[in-house]
Amino acid sequence: MSAVFDPRALAGRAGIVTGAASGIGRATVQALVAAGADVLAADLDAAGGEETVKLAAGTGSSSFAPVDVAEESCVDALVATAVERFGKLDFAHNNAGVVFAGSPLHEVTNEDWERLVAVDLTGVFYCMRAEIGAMLESGGGSVVNTASGVGVVGLPGQGPYVAAKHGVIGLTRVAALDYAAKGIRVNAVCPGSIETPLFDEAAAADPGLRPLIEAGHPIGRLGRSPEIADAVVWLVSDASSFVTGQPIVVDGGYTAQ
Numbered sequence: 001m002s003a004v005f006d007p008r009a010l011a012g013r014a015g016i017v018t019g020a021a022s023g024i025g026r027a028t029v030q031a032l033v034a035a036g037a038d039v040l041a042a043d044l045d046a047a048g049g050e051e052t053v054k055l056a057a058g059t060g061s062s063s064f065a066p067v068d069v070a071e072e073s074c075v076d077a078l079v080a081t082a083v084e085r086f087g088k089l090d091f092a093h094n095n096a097g098v099v100f101a102g103s104p105l106h107e108v109t110n111e112d113w114e115r116l117v118a119v120d121l122t123g124v125f126y127c128m129r130a131e132i133g134a135m136l137e138s139g140g141g142s143v144v145n146t147a148s149g150v151g152v153v154g155l156p157g158q159g160p161y162v163a164a165k166h167g168v169i170g171l172t173r174v175a176a177l178d179y180a181a182k183g184i185r186v187n188a189v190c191p192g193s194i195e196t197p198l199f200d201e202a203a204a205a206d207p208g209l210r211p212l213i214e215a216g217h218p219i220g221r222l223g224r225s226p227e228i229a230d231a232v233v234w235l236v237s238d239a240s241s242f243v244t245g246q247p248i249v250v251d252g253g254y255t256a257q
């Protein structure tokens with residue numbers, strides 16, 4: 001749970017979190033609601049999304065909305081639902097993503113490439129385009145895209161994922177410049193390796209994985225989803241009012257090496 005924000009810091013603010021059924025998105029919904037925001041928690045996974053809504057407690061509120069971020073019409077409908085419900089759109093955390101199992105570039109299939117880019121990059125583009133349209137109508141807002149530590153450095157065997165996350169940072173910078181004078185800030189959060197159910201599963205199958213990943217992070221451990229959520233809440237809030245166009249890296253020192 002967020003340690004930083006008072007329970008009314010985002011009172012009266014309303015917005016969307018995608019990828020809200022699990023991991024970082026779930027923790028962000030919890031942190032936003034704890035800080036007083038009203039949140040549409042969107043995901044492909046309805047059961048997980050409803051569970052997030054149950055777990056979110058605070059002076060704000062949340063409800064689940066289905067979305068496939070790789071489908072333009074689905075994203076447009078999500079943003080329309082938010083505007084209908086809240087009468088405006090103050091923030092959006094574009095966080096839904098899929099991972100790539102990994103292979104050297106000459107073995108990457110078209111299917112792998114297209115799926116990664118469709119969700120992790122085109123999905124962010126569809127979301128930003130619709131959200132920024134709504135924010136222009138309601139007089140401004142804050143967009144936070146989830147990129148990755150590997151949005152700023154490379155990682156062997158992860159061509160589609162690394163390319164998509166670099167793309168997210170490029171799009172973030174351009175949107176920040178396009179709308180800086182119109183009251184819309186656009187930033188990216190770049191997590192290092194974060195402890196999620198998916199990681200625990202992989203670590204259980206491969207006992208060498210956890211020590212390897214921990215050794216790669218100078219802080220000596222994986223990150224936790226609430227540590228990313230706190231950065232998102234800060235980027236949504238007025239505490240970051242002079243910050244736009246930035247990849248905010250939260251990675252235990254991984255990219256400092």
Ligand SMILES: NC(=O)c1ccc[n+]([C@@H]2O[C@H](COP(=O)([O-])OP(=O)(O)OC[C@H]3O[C@@H](n4cnc5c(N)ncnc54)[C@H](O)[C@@H]3O)[C@@H](O)[C@H]2O)c1
Nearest residue numbers: 019021022023024043044068069095096097148191193194
């Ligand atoms: N966990 C990490 O170590 C880590 C590190 C860097 C970046 N990230 C990024 O953080 C974001 C969240 O990842 P996470 O670790 O919480 O993973 P996660 O798998 O726990 O959560 C991702 C969520 O996105 C949803 N999703 C997937 N495809 C979707 C689609 N097409 N439409 C709507 N929802 C969809 C899933 O249902 C899931 O609930 C991703 O963008 C990921 O790339 C994660």
